[in-house]
Amino acid sequence: MRVSRTIRVSVAGLAAFLATALPAAAQLVDDSLMVERKALFGAVVYGHDSWDRYWEGTLERDNENVGTLTTQSVTWVANYGVLPRLNLIAALPYVSTEASGGTLQKQSGLQDLTLAAKYQVFDRGSFHGFATVAAGLPVSDYVFDVLPVAIGLHSKQLSGRFLLNYRRESGLFAEATAAYTFRSNVHLDRPAYYTDGQLVLSDEVEMSDVFDYTVRAGYRGRKLMAPVYYAQQRTLGGGDIRRQDLAFVSNKMNFSRVGAMVVYALPRPTNLAVRVEAARILDGRNVGKTTTVMAGLQYTLHF
Amino acid sequence: MRVTIALAAVLLAAGCNNSVTPTEQLPPATPASTDANAGQWQMLVLSSATQIPVGPPTDAASDAYKAELASIKQAQAGLTDAQRETIAYWSGGAVLRWNQILREQVARFNLPPAPKPDGTYPAPSAANPFADPQFPFSNPPYAARAYSYVTVAQFEALKAAWAYKYQYNRPSPSKVDSGIQALMPAGDLPAYPSEDAVLSGVNEVLLKLLFPAAVDDINRLVGEQRTAILLGGKAAPSDIDAGVALGKAVAAVFQARAASDGMRSAIGTPAQWAAFVTATQARGEIPWQSLDSPSRPPMLPFFGQVKTWAMTPTDIVAERPQPPPSTSSEEMRQELADVKAGVANATREQVAIANKWSDGAGTYTPPGHWNDIAAEYVRDAHWSEVRAARAFALINMSLHDSAVGCWETKYFYYNPRPTNLDKSLKTSIGLPNFPSYTSGHSTFSAAAASVLGYLFPGDAAAFTAMSDEAGMSRFYSGIHYKADVQGGHDHGVRIAAYTIKFARGDGAN
Numbered sequence: 031m032r033v034s035r036t037i038r039v040s041v042a043g044l045a046a047f048l049a050t051a052l053p054a055a056a057q058l059v060d061d062s063l064m065v066e067r068k069a070l071f072g073a074v075v076y077g078h079d080s081w082d083r084y085w086e087g088t089l090e091r092d093n094e095n096v097g098t099l100t101t102q103s104v105t106w107v108a109n110y111g112v113l114p115r116l117n118l119i120a121a122l123p124y125v126s127t128e129a130s131g132g133t134l135q136k137q138s139g140l141q142d143l144t145l146a147a148k149y150q151v152f153d154r155g156s157f158h159g160f161a162t163v164a165a166g167l168p169v170s171d172y173v174f175d176v177l178p179v180a181i182g183l184h185s186k187q188l189s190g191r192f193l194l195n196y197r198r199e200s201g202l203f204a205e206a207t208a209a210y211t212f213r214s215n216v217h218l219d220r221p222a223y224y225t226d227g228q229l230v231l232s233d234e235v236e237m238s239d240v241f242d243y244t245v246r247a248g249y250r251g252r253k254l255m256a257p258v259y260y261a262q263q264r265t266l267g268g269g270d271i272r273r274q275d276l277a278f279v280s281n282k283m284n285f286s287r288v289g290a291m292v293v294y295a296l297p298r299p300t301n302l303a304v305r306v307e308a309a310r311i312l313d314g315r316n317v318g319k320t321t322t323v324m325a326g327l328q329y330t331l332h333f
Numbered sequence: 334m335r336v337t338i339a340l341a342a343v344l345l346a347a348g349c350n351n352s353v354t355p356t357e358q359l360p361p362a363t364p365a366s367t368d369a370n371a372g373q374w375q376m377l378v379l380s381s382a383t384q385i386p387v388g389p390p391t392d393a394a395s396d397a398y399k400a401e402l403a404s405i406k407q408a409q410a411g412l413t414d415a416q417r418e419t420i421a422y423w424s425g426g427a428v429l430r431w432n433q434i435l436r437e438q439v440a441r442f443n444l445p446p447a448p449k450p451d452g453t454y455p456a457p458s459a460a461n462p463f464a465d466p467q468f469p470f471s472n473p474p475y476a477a478r479a480y481s482y483v484t485v486a487q488f489e490a491l492k493a494a495w496a497y498k499y500q501y502n503r504p505s506p507s508k509v510d511s512g513i514q515a516l517m518p519a520g521d522l523p524a525y526p527s528e529d530a531v532l533s534g535v536n537e538v539l540l541k542l543l544f545p546a547a548v549d550d551i552n553r554l555v556g557e558q559r560t561a562i563l564l565g566g567k568a569a570p571s572d573i574d575a576g577v578a579l580g581k582a583v584a585a586v587f588q589a590r591a592a593s594d595g596m597r598s599a600i601g602t603p604a605q606w607a608a609f610v611t612a613t614q615a616r617g618e619i620p621w622q623s624l625d626s627p628s629r630p631p632m633l634p635f636f637g638q639v640k641t642w643a644m645t646p647t648d649i650v651a652e653r654p655q656p657p658p659s660t661s662s663e664e665m666r667q668e669l670a671d672v673k674a675g676v677a678n679a680t681r682e683q684v685a686i687a688n689k690w691s692d693g694a695g696t697y698t699p700p701g702h703w704n705d706i707a708a709e710y711v712r713d714a715h716w717s718e719v720r721a722a723r724a725f726a727l728i729n730m731s732l733h734d735s736a737v738g739c740w741e742t743k744y745f746y747y748n749p750r751p752t753n754l755d756k757s758l759k760t761s762i763g764l765p766n767f768p769s770y771t772s773g774h775s776t777f778s779a780a781a782a783s784v785l786g787y788l789f790p791g792d793a794a795a796f797t798a799m800s801d802e803a804g805m806s807r808f809y810s811g812i813h814y815k816a817d818v819q820g821g822h823d824h825g826v827r828i829a830a831y832t833i834k835f836a837r838g839d840g841a842n
Contacts, residue, residue, distance in 0.1 A: 094626030219688035229437035
């Protein structure tokens with residue numbers, strides 16, 4: 031088995047107040063790895079996010095009524111090679127959250143199903159280009175108006191992504207990817223809310239679109255892959271958390287994050303690889319200062 | 334191909350994240366009746382409709398008035414789109430519009446102070462409203478009082494305006510001069526003094542008093558409203574000046590009342606807070622404790638002594654609910670077990686009900702929620718401005734008296750929350766920082782539903798259903814026992830009866 035054929039699942043999307051555009055395994059769409067035709071790759075990944083400080087607007091603070099917020103997830107991922115240059119991807123996380131302080135109940139449930147199509151646009155020497163369209167669809171009626179313990183934001187999402195990869199024979203590689211994500215409005219259980227300086231007399235909340243990018247570099251060989259990355263997310267609208275207020279679903283959730291991962295293909299059984307990842311949010315706005323660790327197993331089936 | 338179609342469908346769905354259209358739209362108001370006799374309706378705070386003198390307007394044939402009309406015509410000749418929007422914004426009934434604005438201010442300022450590094454909490458200061466913490470913290474009692482001051486003052490000021498309108502009988506500019514367009518419906522109501530200007534005067538004074546840090550918004554809104562009624566051909570400058578003066582003068586009476594209604598002592602002192610605990614323990618009961626971290630002083634523990642509208646202090650004590658079950662009783666153990674099972678087994682629908690009525694920090698509070706509910710009924714009734722003002726005044730009198738009665742009860746018994754008695758109990762919404770018995774939501778909701786049922790008898794059953802749902806929402810979320818809900822409900826009904834008794838005899842029926 032070649033590591034380069036494994037799927038890399040980046041679950042770093044579970045950061046913060048569930049802040050990313052396509053939470054959880056949706057970000058598997060952001061890499062340069064393709065599955066060969068008629069091959070099915072699957073992965074199960076456990077993720078653990080936690081923070082005890084967050085940004086109230088731009089003010090970094092702690093809050094004893096939250097204590098440490100811990101988000102755990104198990105994400106199932108599948109990627110099927112339809113054509114040599116076209117992969118179809120699906121992912122579904124089960125998420126649970128708990129605050130160590132305060133009296134708010136913990137939350138858990140199936141979150142958002144990701145469906146994506148990734149196409150290799152070109153392949154010129156050391157340069158490779160990929161385009162991905164991905165959709166995020168909430169699969170359960172989870173409560174999202176209880177930040178920070180909500181398991182997700184419950185917005186339908188559609189993103190378009192492009193990725194440019196540069197790879198040398200030695201296995202060293204570098205790549206950059208950026209995406210624009212449209213998000214559907216969401217409906218609260220309540221008839222009015224105040225955000226961004228306005229009382230809105232409606233249960234409907236406008237969700238701004240999101241832009242994100244990642245740059246990544248590292249080694250990718252037959253048995254081992256080990257990149258580091260830097261990522262940024264910008265919510266293109268939304269208000270800040272006010273002083274001593276609760277976070278709200280449409281807040282402007284921005285952050286920058288660094289991370290590193292290792293994928294190692296086991297000698298036996300073949301077609302099985304283990305992966306670990308760690309990431310940390312460096313700076314943010316209306317998000318938790320999140321530390322993420324993940325571990326998973328990946329397998330390959332050829333038909 | 335199928336995938337492509339599915340993705341395209343999602344793109345369309347996701348792409349529709351356009352701006353939200355609010356409910357509670359206010360189309361141009363067209364009252365079915367002018368309520369010409371409203372100047373004779375009974376007063377609540379003013380001694381009579383003519384306590385504040387309003388002198389006669391200049392004669393319609395005078396040069397001064399003709400010059401006013403000419404200025405309107407000239408202004409109407411060059412209206413900008415922005416000015417037309419302002420006219421439309423204020424055409425939907427100023428009582429309703431100012432109520433929306435009031436709800437917005439309550440939500441804006443309904444945030445508790447953040448703790449200091451030493452674990453204590455700073456108190457909001459009216460002298461320094463722009464600081465951190467901002468002033469006020471418009472929590473439910475503060476909000477109930479604010480809604481009531483503004484709406485009762487509006488009602489009193491409009492009754493006075495009606496008395497002068499029908500004493501002087503000066504028509505609106507568009508009726509006097511056919512060259513002036515009626516861009517804002519004026520009906521057959523006499524224009525002097527302008528009812529819209531009266532409302533702008535009342536709100537200018539009282540909103541700045543209650544929400545001093547919102548001064549820029551308030552100045553902008555009162556200015557826009559006065560411009561709108563002038564450009565809309567509804568009121569001449571002298572109609573507006575007389576209305577603003579009357580509104581401000583009535584508001585000053587309420588400002589004086591507010592200065593001595595007991596609100597200043599409602600926060601109490603650390604020694605007084607400690608005394609609640611010892612008094613409760615002396616009765617052999619487990620006292621309430623703040624579960625905010627760090628521990629936060631109780632919310633407005635002496636609000637129960639604030640002056641009411643339709644009740645006397647004796648009435649407040651007489652209507653106080655019977656004691657809750659003793660914290661050591663088998664009955665209380667059962668109540669607690671019910672809460673724990675209720676929140677643990679809550680259905681998604683029950684969680685939605687808990688969220689719908691949560692009305693916690695950062696919202697317009699439960700009294701605001703009932704103003705929200707009332708607004709569409711008042712709008713659809715096509716009432717005159719003075720009758721619309723009466724509806725909001727009555728609702729908010731009962732809500733304020735409920736806040737006083739409920740807070741008096743809460744601090745009389747100082748009963749612990751379910752989360753105080755069982756530390757493993759978790760809630761689905763934020764936990765309020767004051768004693769449990771009785772439920773404020775249940776009291777507010779039962780009172781407002783009673784008054785709304787009096788105003789709109791055909792919809793009484795719907796209001797009762799909403800009130801019951803609001804009460805049970807507190808049980809579903811794990812923050813109240815059923816005894817709190819039932820006790821609050823019955824208390825709210827009794828409190829509303831005082832307001833309804835006034836309403837039945839005020840001459841408006």
